[in-house]
Amino acid sequence: MADIIVTARNLSKSYYRESLEIPVLHNINLDIPNGQFLALMGPSGSGKTTLLNLLAGIDQPTTGTLTVAGEEMSRLSDRELARWRARHIGFVFQFYNLMPVLTAYENVELPLLLTHLSKKERRQHVETALGIVGLSDRMRHYPRQLSGGQEQRVAIARAIVSDPTLILADEPTGDLDKQSAEEIMTLLSRLNAEFKKTIIMVTHDPRAAEKAGLVRHLDKGELDG
Amino acid sequence: MKVFKLIIRNAMRHRLRTFLTVLGLALAVMAFGLIRTLVDAWYAGARIAPPDRLVTRHAVSFTFTLPLAYLEQIQKIDGVSAVTPAVWFGGIYIDPKNFFGNFAVDPVTYLDMYKEIIVQPEELKEVLADRRGAIVGRRLADRFGWKVGDKVPLIGTIYPGNWEFTIRAIYHGRDKDTDETAFLFRFDYLDEVMRETAPGRAGQAGWFGVKINDANRAAEIGAAIDSRFKNSWAETKTETEKEFVLGFIQMADVLIAGLRIISYLIIGVILLVLVNTMVMTARERISENAFLRVLGFRNFHLIGLILGESLAMACAGGIAGMGLLAMTSRLVGQALSIYLPGYYVGLETYVIVVAAAVIVGCLASIFPIQRAVSIKIIDGLRVVD
Numbered sequence: 001m002a003d004i005i006v007t008a009r010n011l012s013k014s015y016y017r018e019s020l021e022i023p024v025l026h027n028i029n030l031d032i033p034n035g036q037f038l039a040l041m042g043p044s045g046s047g048k049t050t051l052l053n054l055l056a057g058i059d060q061p062t063t064g065t066l067t068v069a070g071e072e073m074s075r076l077s078d079r080e081l082a083r084w085r086a087r088h089i090g091f092v093f094q095f096y097n098l099m100p101v102l103t104a105y106e107n108v109e110l111p112l113l114l115t116h117l118s119k120k121e122r123r124q125h126v127e128t129a130l131g132i133v134g135l136s137d138r139m140r141h142y143p144r145q146l147s148g149g150q151e152q153r154v155a156i157a158r159a160i161v162s163d164p165t166l167i168l169a170d171e172p173t174g175d176l177d178k179q180s181a182e183e184i185m186t187l188l189s190r191l192n193a194e195f196k197k198t199i200i201m202v203t204h205d206p207r208a209a210e211k212a213g214l215v216r217h218l219d220k221g222e223l224d225g
Numbered sequence: 226m227k228v229f230k231l232i233i234r235n236a237m238r239h240r241l242r243t244f245l246t247v248l249g250l251a252l253a254v255m256a257f258g259l260i261r262t263l264v265d266a267w268y269a270g271a272r273i274a275p276p277d278r279l280v281t282r283h284a285v286s287f288t289f290t291l292p293l294a295y296l297e298q299i300q301k302i303d304g305v306s307a308v309t310p311a312v313w314f315g316g317i318y319i320d321p322k323n324f325f326g327n328f329a330v331d332p333v334t335y336l337d338m339y340k341e342i343i344v345q346p347e348e349l350k351e352v353l354a355d356r357r358g359a360i361v362g363r364r365l366a367d368r369f370g371w372k373v374g375d376k377v378p379l380i381g382t383i384y385p386g387n388w389e390f391t392i393r394a395i396y397h398g399r400d401k402d403t404d405e406t407a408f409l410f411r412f413d414y415l416d417e418v419m420r421e422t423a424p425g426r427a428g429q430a431g432w433f434g435v436k437i438n439d440a441n442r443a444a445e446i447g448a449a450i451d452s453r454f455k456n457s458w459a460e461t462k463t464e465t466e467k468e469f470v471l472g473f474i475q476m477a478d479v480l481i482a483g484l485r486i487i488s489y490l491i492i493g494v495i496l497l498v499l500v501n502t503m504v505m506t507a508r509e510r511i512s513e514n515a516f517l518r519v520l521g522f523r524n525f526h527l528i529g530l531i532l533g534e535s536l537a538m539a540c541a542g543g544i545a546g547m548g549l550l551a552m553t554s555r556l557v558g559q560a561l562s563i564y565l566p567g568y569y570v571g572l573e574t575y576v577i578v579v580a581a582a583v584i585v586g587c588l589a590s591i592f593p594i595q596r597a598v599s600i601k602i603i604d605g606l607r608v609v610d
Contacts, residue, residue, distance in 0.1 A: 102234070
């Protein structure tokens with residue numbers, strides 16, 4: 001049996017607007033094995049992105065425990081969480097979140113600046129990552145010189161360049177046309193199948209979800225089954 | 226990729242805005258520097274006055290004269306090493322707008338005491354050989370295109386009549402601050418003419434320059450000089466040359482204070498210009514900064530980027546401003562050379578400008594930094610540029 005990389009127990013999350021409690025996630029129990037490609041589906045407001053943010057350590061649950069890559073998240077300080085994220089999490093956003101003033105190469109290199117890798121080692125990693133996403137010939141291009149699909153591929157290269165334990169993708173095809181979305185999903189599938197990367201993807205696109213090994217549904221903050 | 230590169234690229238993200246910000250900073254720095262230099266120039270005379278030189282004048286007012294006979298008596302006072310007479314002539318060259326300071330002095334003792342005035346020995350000989358010989362400052366000569374041998378007519382005001390002098394020497398200053406706009410001529414010539422035309426005004430000096438052996442005894446020697454002439458019909462007031470010059474400057478104290486206040490307000494303007502830009506920057510980069518934190522960048526990284534950008538702009542403005550200051554101060558200095566011969570930008574002003582740029586750069590980054598590090602990551606990610 002594969003290692004369990006994510007364990008959530010009785011995980012709940014509520015937001016507060018003034019004194020009003022707005023429950024977002026309710027009693028989530030989840031185990032994700034290493035190497036899994038999980039798609040989280042659900043309507044808007046169902047708590048998909050909130051769950052992803054909890055898994056990424058950029059938000060804290062209201063109650064319950066969450067262990068990701070061997071660390072119980074609630075025990076980590078902000079400083080430790082930052083270090084932990086740099087080591088374990090690769091994040092892909094719907095709107096790419098590339099730095100417009102940096103080239104594709106420099107954007108991908110960004111997470112490596114937090115490591116002790118030499119310039120030469122960083123170059124090797126960046127070239128490999130960009131090679132995997134098929135953008136070796138676009139290294140010196142700025143985001144504005146790339147198509148949406150290419151920008152998302154750069155974002156994926158940035159997510160994998162530090163070889164993270166977990167890739168989290170929040171609607172990675174949400175801003176793309178059909179063909180680009182297909183390419184991105186093929187790429188994520190390849191990362192999972194070929195490079196054994198664990199991927200948790202939030203989407204409400206059924207065609208995207210088809211590429212995942214497992215699909216779970218969230219509705220009104222509760223996870224199916 | 227270096228962090229510095231990212232800072233510069235961030236700063237250049239909105240080129241027009243950055244250009245206008247840097248230009249605003251540069252103009253403000255230039256204005257600050259010009260005003261500060263003006264204030265410095267105002268005090269230049271006092272600044273360079275050596276502590277071992279005193280000025281003895283009439284106790285009532287500078288406009289009253291003292292008997293020339295005082296010279297020998299002052300010379301006998303313990304601690305005095307040299308005395309030289311001088312008088313403000315107040316002559317007009319063709320038109321009152323051609324104003325410059327003109328004094329009757331004893332060339333030998335005067336130049337021996339005021340060693341910052343450099344006259345070539347052969348030219349001094351010519352002055353001593355010609356009772357109407359004059360020594361003019363280099364800048365004054367340049368201003369009117371005078372050269373040695375030229376005749377200069379002056380219309381007397383305090384000493385009526387038409388006077389004509391021949392330029393026999395052109396002096397230059399030993400230091401940058403030395404006034405090179407004075408017109409000096411022989412005291413004995415003025416005195417001789419006075420004996421012939423207005424005998425009651427002969428044998429009078431406007432003031433005495435007094436050189437002393439020990440600067441630490443200035444107050445004591447000054448008091449001794451004044452006590453020597455106490456209860457005489459022309460009592461004296463002796464003070465250090467610095468105090469003497471400051472006495473003139475104090476007449477414009479309010480103006481100088483106003484200029485100082487304006488210069489500090491300009492620093493405030495510099496700060497506001499940069500704060501405005503940095504606040505806009507902070508607002509635009511909320512999601513980007515949040516994303517950097519998702520990647521694992523920590524608060525000190527963000528502080529470095531924002532502070533670096535703010536400092537880069539402040540320093541660019543400071544450097545450009547110093548360049549403008551260097552250029553414009555020459556023009557202003559030329560325009561003011563008659564009144565403020567010591568108008569030049571001192572090293573201290575440049576140091577203050579650099580320090581102000583660094584401080585302003587730091588202060589302007591406080592709010593953006595506070596905003597970048599205090600916002601929750603998920604709130605930052607929700608912000609759409």
